[in-house]
Amino acid sequence: MKAASFSYVKPAALNEVFDLLERHGDRARVLAGGQSLLASLNLRLSAPELLVDITGVPGLAGITVSGGTLRIGALTTHRQIERSPEVARHLPLLAQAVRHVAHVAIRNVGTFGGSVALADPAAEYPACAVALDASLVLAGRGAQRRVRAREFFRGLYDTALQPGELVMAGEFPLSGEAYRSAFLELARRRGDYAIVGIAAHARLAAGRISDARLAFLGAASRPVLALRAASLLEGRPLDAQAIAAAQATLDDDLELPADLYASRATKLQLARVLLGRALGALNG
Amino acid sequence: MDQTLLTTLIVNGTSVTRRVPARQHLSDFLRDELGLTGSHTACEHGACGACTVRVDGAIVRGCLMLAVQASGRKVDTIEGLSDSGELADLQAAFHRRNALQCGFCTPGMLIAAQDLVTTRPEATREEIREHLSGNLCRCTGYQAIVDAIEEVLAQRRGAKT
Ligand SMILES: Cc1cc2nc3c(=O)[nH]c(=O)nc-3n(C[C@H](O)[C@H](O)[C@H](O)COP(=O)(O)OP(=O)(O)OC[C@H]3O[C@@H](n4cnc5c(N)ncnc54)[C@H](O)[C@@H]3O)c2cc1C
Ligand code: FES
Ligand code: FES
Numbered sequence: 001m002k003a004a005s006f007s008y009v010k011p012a013a014l015n016e017v018f019d020l021l022e023r024h025g026d027r028a029r030v031l032a033g034g035q036s037l038l039a040s041l042n043l044r045l046s047a048p049e050l051l052v053d054i055t056g057v058p059g060l061a062g063i064t065v066s067g068g069t070l071r072i073g074a075l076t077t078h079r080q081i082e083r084s085p086e087v088a089r090h091l092p093l094l095a096q097a098v099r100h101v102a103h104v105a106i107r108n109v110g111t112f113g114g115s116v117a118l119a120d121p122a123a124e125y126p127a128c129a130v131a132l133d134a135s136l137v138l139a140g141r142g143a144q145r146r147v148r149a150r151e152f153f154r155g156l157y158d159t160a161l162q163p164g165e166l167v168m169a170g171e172f173p174l175s176g177e178a179y180r181s182a183f184l185e186l187a188r189r190r191g192d193y194a195i196v197g198i199a200a201h202a203r204l205a206a207g208r209i210s211d212a213r214l215a216f217l218g219a220a221s222r223p224v225l226a227l228r229a230a231s232l233l234e235g236r237p238l239d240a241q242a243i244a245a246a247q248a249t250l251d252d253d254l255e256l257p258a259d260l261y262a263s264r265a266t267k268l269q270l271a272r273v274l275l276g277r278a279l280g281a282l283n284g
Numbered sequence: 285m286d287q288t289l290l291t292t293l294i295v296n297g298t299s300v301t302r303r304v305p306a307r308q309h310l311s312d313f314l315r316d317e318l319g320l321t322g323s324h325t326a327c328e329h330g331a332c333g334a335c336t337v338r339v340d341g342a343i344v345r346g347c348l349m350l351a352v353q354a355s356g357r358k359v360d361t362i363e364g365l366s367d368s369g370e371l372a373d374l375q376a377a378f379h380r381r382n383a384l385q386c387g388f389c390t391p392g393m394l395i396a397a398q399d400l401v402t403t404r405p406e407a408t409r410e411e412i413r414e415h416l417s418g419n420l421c422r423c424t425g426y427q428a429i430v431d432a433i434e435e436v437l438a439q440r441r442g443a444k445t
Contacts, residue, residue, distance in 0.1 A: 007287040008306035039329040103418025190417040
């Protein structure tokens with residue numbers, strides 16, 4: 001299908017973006033990579049009057065490391081994240097996850113900020129951001145604030161973004177040497193959104209696991225931490241018994257809404273299998 | 285009334301300037317304005333890859349980019365890449381290996397394959413499949429496509445040594 005009619009503008013400065021968003025309110029939409037937005041316009045799932053292309057605004061792309069934080073600018077593409085030596089070195093979880101985001105032609109264009117702002121419950125970055133306790137930097141006219149990922153993702157395609165606000169960047173704290181990560185997902189086809197996935201990050205020392213952050217994607221209306229599983233594992237050796245016990249708690253930890261293809265029981269089984277594999281990988 | 289914007293882009297090496305409706309995507313622009321019908325459109329929401337073209341050297345979905353977003357950029361389509369001879373060995377291998385039947389997916393497949401062959405000369409069969417995961421083919425069952433690309437990878441590696 002074809003998109004309904006709209007106007008297009010590409011401001012060269014952040015202030016102009018805020019002006020336009022203020023003036024046009026909910027009749028305007030921010031356009032970044034367009035890899036979700038243009039698809040939904042072509043399907044006529046929405047019909048904004050104005051697209052504000054933010055890719056002409058300088059300073060919104062790029063990956064920098066400083067003072068114990070890795071910062072990813074909103075306009076950084078999936079491909080840039082995939083190829084970044086800083087991400088590979090400091091955020092192995094994200095480096096593993098990005099390879100599951102769509103296909104090369106989409107990764108070349110789609111952006112970090114767009115994925116975070118969209119907040120698809122089966123998307124990879126939101127779960128990684130929660131597992132790594134990242135913060136999102138948001139800005140409106142004259143004001144900037146930081147929101148922790150856990151509070152930013154509020155529900156199905158629902159975030160803490162206020163009207164007129166932009167995602168400027170994600171800030172990921174760097175974790176110590178003893179931390180390990182594993183990202184795994186099951187999808188019907190390579191590059192599809194996950195049926196269920198896990199972003200696992202934990203400290204491993206002397207064969208014992210601690211500070212485990214086990215974020216699931218596709219398991220609720222937003223990324224969720226398996227808190228019972230994590231507290232059960234705290235300080236234990238990662239043996240078969242501990243893994244089985246953690247798997248058993250997922251029924252209570254996760255909503256797992258059925259979808260078109262998978263029942264709750266199927267998803268629970270898949271989540272357990274993924275948790276087992278992820279814990280195995282952390283230990284390996 | 286549609287808003288139109290004066291847009292200049294470089295298509296297959298030639299600069300073109302047109303007034304384009306804001307909502308027109310790059311694939312429709314190439315097909316309807318320029319008559320370059322080798323880029324196909326099917327799903328128009330990013331799922332099939334039939335519309336794959338190259339923008340500033342990177343493969344993209346023509347249906348998920350507005351023509352105005354390509355303003356000032358270099359667009360290469362199957363017509364240009366075919367005429368320049370860049371794809372000649374891939375095209376020959378596709379032909380030889382029966383890697384196309386109806387041919388609908390083929391322009392997108394070839395452009396995605398060329399991207400792989402130039403960026404990952406050592407790619408395995410598994411990596412070929414991964415790289416083509418965004419390109420659907422309803423006819424061949426993919427096996428022959430992977431065979432053809434594998435063959436070209438080996439040829440090009442051989443040509444270098
Ligand atoms: C076939 C297909 C498969 C896909 N598979 C996956 C997948 O497996 N995993 C996955 O995560 N994604 C997947 N995607 C989506 C893709 O990753 C998108 O790139 C991403 O979700 C949106 O990024 P974008 O830059 O393209 O944003 P756009 O499409 O431009 O925007 C998306 C939304 O975010 C808003 N927005 C964009 N940037 C900002 C900002 N800086 N501040 C505030 N609001 C903003 C827009 O207004 C819009 O509402 C897939 C897409 C397709 C077409
Ligand atoms: S027509 Fe563009 S991906 Fe299907
Ligand atoms: S040859 Fe017919 S769709 Fe691929």
